[in-house]
Amino acid sequence: MIAPLGEDETVPTLSAVAKRVGVSSVTVSRVLRTPERVAPETRVKVEHAMRELGYVPNLVAGSLASARTRSVGALVPTIANSTFADTVQGLTDELEPLGYSVILAESRYDAAREDRMLLALLSRRPEAIIMVGSPVTQYGQRLLRHARIPIVETWELPASPIDAVVGFDNYKAGRAVARHLIAQGRRRMAFIGGNERRSTLRWSGFRDEILANGLQEPRLLILERNARAGDAAHANLPDVDAAFASSDAYAIGFMAGLRKAGLLHDGPAHKQPVAVIGLGNLEMGRLISPSLSTISVHGHKIGRTAAVLTLDRSGERRVDIGFELVLRDSG
Amino acid sequence: MIAPLGEDETVPTLSAVAKRVGVSSVTVSRVLRTPERVAPETRVKVEHAMRELGYVPNLVAGSLASARTRSVGALVPTIANSTFADTVQGLTDELEPLGYSVILAESRYDAAREDRMLLALLSRRPEAIIMVGSPVTQYGQRLLRHARIPIVETWELPASPIDAVVGFDNYKAGRAVARHLIAQGRRRMAFIGGNERRSTLRWSGFRDEILANGLQEPRLLILERNARAGDAAHANLPDVDAAFASSDAYAIGFMAGLRKAGLLHDGPAHKQPVAVIGLGNLEMGRLISPSLSTISVHGHKIGRTAAVLTLDRSGERRVDIGFELVLRDSG
DNA sequence: GCCCTCGATGTAAGCGCTTTCATGGCATTG
DNA sequence: CAATGCCATGAAAGCGCTTACATCGAGGGC
Numbered sequence: 001m002i003a004p005l006g007e008d009e010t011v012p013t014l015s016a017v018a019k020r021v022g023v024s025s026v027t028v029s030r031v032l033r034t035p036e037r038v039a040p041e042t043r044v045k046v047e048h049a050m051r052e053l054g055y056v057p058n059l060v061a062g063s064l065a066s067a068r069t070r071s072v073g074a075l076v077p078t079i080a081n082s083t084f085a086d087t088v089q090g091l092t093d094e095l096e097p098l099g100y101s102v103i104l105a106e107s108r109y110d111a112a113r114e115d116r117m118l119l120a121l122l123s124r125r126p127e128a129i130i131m132v133g134s135p136v137t138q139y140g141q142r143l144l145r146h147a148r149i150p151i152v153e154t155w156e157l158p159a160s161p162i163d164a165v166v167g168f169d170n171y172k173a174g175r176a177v178a179r180h181l182i183a184q185g186r187r188r189m190a191f192i193g194g195n196e197r198r199s200t201l202r203w204s205g206f207r208d209e210i211l212a213n214g215l216q217e218p219r220l221l222i223l224e225r226n227a228r229a230g231d232a233a234h235a236n237l238p239d240v241d242a243a244f245a246s247s248d249a250y251a252i253g254f255m256a257g258l259r260k261a262g263l264l265h266d267g268p269a270h271k272q273p274v275a276v277i278g279l280g281n282l283e284m285g286r287l288i289s290p291s292l293s294t295i296s297v298h299g300h301k302i303g304r305t306a307a308v309l310t311l312d313r314s315g316e317r318r319v320d321i322g323f324e325l326v327l328r329d330s331g
Numbered sequence: 332m333i334a335p336l337g338e339d340e341t342v343p344t345l346s347a348v349a350k351r352v353g354v355s356s357v358t359v360s361r362v363l364r365t366p367e368r369v370a371p372e373t374r375v376k377v378e379h380a381m382r383e384l385g386y387v388p389n390l391v392a393g394s395l396a397s398a399r400t401r402s403v404g405a406l407v408p409t410i411a412n413s414t415f416a417d418t419v420q421g422l423t424d425e426l427e428p429l430g431y432s433v434i435l436a437e438s439r440y441d442a443a444r445e446d447r448m449l450l451a452l453l454s455r456r457p458e459a460i461i462m463v464g465s466p467v468t469q470y471g472q473r474l475l476r477h478a479r480i481p482i483v484e485t486w487e488l489p490a491s492p493i494d495a496v497v498g499f500d501n502y503k504a505g506r507a508v509a510r511h512l513i514a515q516g517r518r519r520m521a522f523i524g525g526n527e528r529r530s531t532l533r534w535s536g537f538r539d540e541i542l543a544n545g546l547q548e549p550r551l552l553i554l555e556r557n558a559r560a561g562d563a564a565h566a567n568l569p570d571v572d573a574a575f576a577s578s579d580a581y582a583i584g585f586m587a588g589l590r591k592a593g594l595l596h597d598g599p600a601h602k603q604p605v606a607v608i609g610l611g612n613l614e615m616g617r618l619i620s621p622s623l624s625t626i627s628v629h630g631h632k633i634g635r636t637a638a639v640l641t642l643d644r645s646g647e648r649r650v651d652i653g654f655e656l657v658l659r660d661s662g
Numbered sequence: 663g664c665c666c667t668c669g670a671t672g673t674a675a676g677c678g679c680t681t682t683c684a685t686g687g688c689a690t691t692g
Numbered sequence: 693c694a695a696t697g698c699c700a701t702g703a704a705a706g707c708g709c710t711t712a713c714a715t716c717g718a719g720g721g722c
Binding site for chain 2: 059060063081082092096104105106117119122123125142143146252255256259282287289
């Protein structure tokens with residue numbers, strides 16, 4: 001596939017450096033890994049030779065020999081347009097200073113692809129795997145259970161996690177939003193979301209709370225991935241006075257539709273004909289008008305915490321990082 | 332650092348599978364790599380044993396033996412909140428089906444960190460490196476020039492690239508925006524951007540075009556990373572009638588400031604007291620009101636093209652993917 | 663002055679694969 | 693029927709490191 005760049009001279013190895021200095025290759029290895037165990041004089045000579053040759057350590061050889069790859073696998077549904085990028089960033093913030101690299105894989109909300117990616121990741125022998133959600137298939141679960149490395153599931157709080165978990169209760173988030181909207185006097189609710197587990201959990205909570213309050217069953221609008229929540233959404237949801245969107249992007253799209261229909265004002269929440277609550281707390285939501293009320297989910301912190309959970313396996317393996325209802329002008 | 336999970340039994344290897352079936356390990360290797368060269372009967376037995384043992388190929392050993400890691404390195408300034416995620420996604424879209432993994436690194440617009448990440452990536456012997464921009468330091472440049480693998484620089488069109496390049500002309504983008512705003516009758520311009528090369532290039536083009544038209548020097552507002560472009564920006568830019576923001580996020584932040592100051596209407600571009608043009612074409616920009624005019628930059632396509640450039644080294648090594656001025660209601 | 667320790671270096675083995683080359687059996691050919 | 697070729701498999705070497713373990717002087721303690 002990828003053809004190596006032509007030309008001749010070979011990439012320098014440890015022993016090339018060793019030969020040049022006139023020491024054995026262990027010594028060279030030592031100036032890399034445990035420089036304090038090498039006589040300063042030799043060390044200087046070796047470092048000099050490395051620079052001259054442009055030596056770049058071969059970590060794949062090193063990994064094989066030491067059984068430590070200094071890499072972690074990260075599996076997310078998608079990295080683009082998404083708050084999962086925050087989680088990945090949190091992860092790297094914590095891990096890169098320690099010399100770990102992250103191998104990134106995207107499942108695209110596709111079970112088969114998730115399994116393939118899991119296998120691909122494991123083949124590279126990462127020292128831990130951090131994923132958004134949990135493996136969907138039995139096969140994926142088995143793969144991870146047998147991997148014998150720390151596994152961190154995130155963004156949810158599964159009942160029987162494989163190893164560690166850091167996330168929040170999506171069901172409760174749904175209930176919290178419903179509770180707020182009811183208190184605000186809303187009566188005809190709708191839910192806008194995608195067709196995946198976290199979204200479904202939020203829907204369940206939302207619905208349960210509403211029904212528990214004796215209100216009518218909320219409307220449910222499942223959007224396909226990449227669907228435009230805008231015009232479509234409002235056309236499908238006539239006659240509602242509040243909507244909970246499973247992501248800020250959906251919420252903002254829905255608001256665009258509302259605005260077109262003249263159902264969006266620049267005033268405060270209680271003046272809105274239709275209340276809208278999102279989830280994710282994108283910066284954008286704060287900037288638009290009316291500003292978006294949302295569930296804030298601490299994506300970055302999830303990533304950092306996941307990193308900590310792989311590094312320190314002694315403490316509590318389940319972290320409920322919570323969420324926060326951020327009220328602004330949209331609902 | 333990361334402690335391996337306790338317990339005993341060792342992870343199965345190729346030869347463990349081989350022993351179990353009673354064949355040599357080459358045969359097992361062959362059913363993985365070239366199954367058509369193995370007698371169907373043996374193949375079935377081997378595959379069965381693999382499943383029984385839960386064998387997961389060790390790609391790090393394979394990589395060392397074959398000198399092919401089937402990985403590529405991706406270096407971006409940041410993955411969060413950013414359109415670079417699109418580029419990474421384009422990359423993986425093209426590469427994952429071919430069995431490549433992407434190793435992700437973030438430079439955070441920091442030269443020293445960029446060099447460290449470059450070295451870390453190269454140590455893992457990726458078969459290609461795709462980066463946003465070009466290495467900032469001499470050292471980084473040298474590292475890549477000596478790496479003997481395809482290198483793709485993106486998002487710019489450097490004069491003397493290391494190897495391949497796919498991007499657009501940031502300077503021309505700046506000129507194009509200026510030209511448009513001038514044609515729209517704007518006279519007192521401002522530029523809002525970050526302190527990094529691509530932003531500076533856009534500023535140069537913007538400024539040059541304005542001066543070439545005999546208008547007064549535009550105002551320049553450099554924002555720190557993560558600064559809120561909102562209130563701050565407008566306070567610093569009184570008396571302008573048009574602004575070009577180096578990213579959609581800045582643009583939307585600036586618009587929020589304008590709205591507060593009563594300088595933003597819901598009508599069409601020519602009715603706006605202050606025109607605003609962004610860059611990036613975030614979906615959000617289409618949804619807000621007034622909708623954001625912007626330079627669209629095809630981030631996803633950049634990623635895909637970068638992948639193609641690493642896979643097929645025969646064609647043109649410089650791709651100008653262009654940009655597009657998308658006019659909506661903000662300017 | 664002898665033994666021990668310790669610091670600096672080297673030797674050897676091996677990590678889990680792939681690659682190259684060899685082998686032996688069987689079918690094909692004239 | 694011998695020569696030929698091919699197909700399925702195996703043996704051996706080695707990828708570039710790390711990790712025991714060995715070695716060898718130089719100092720220090722008594």
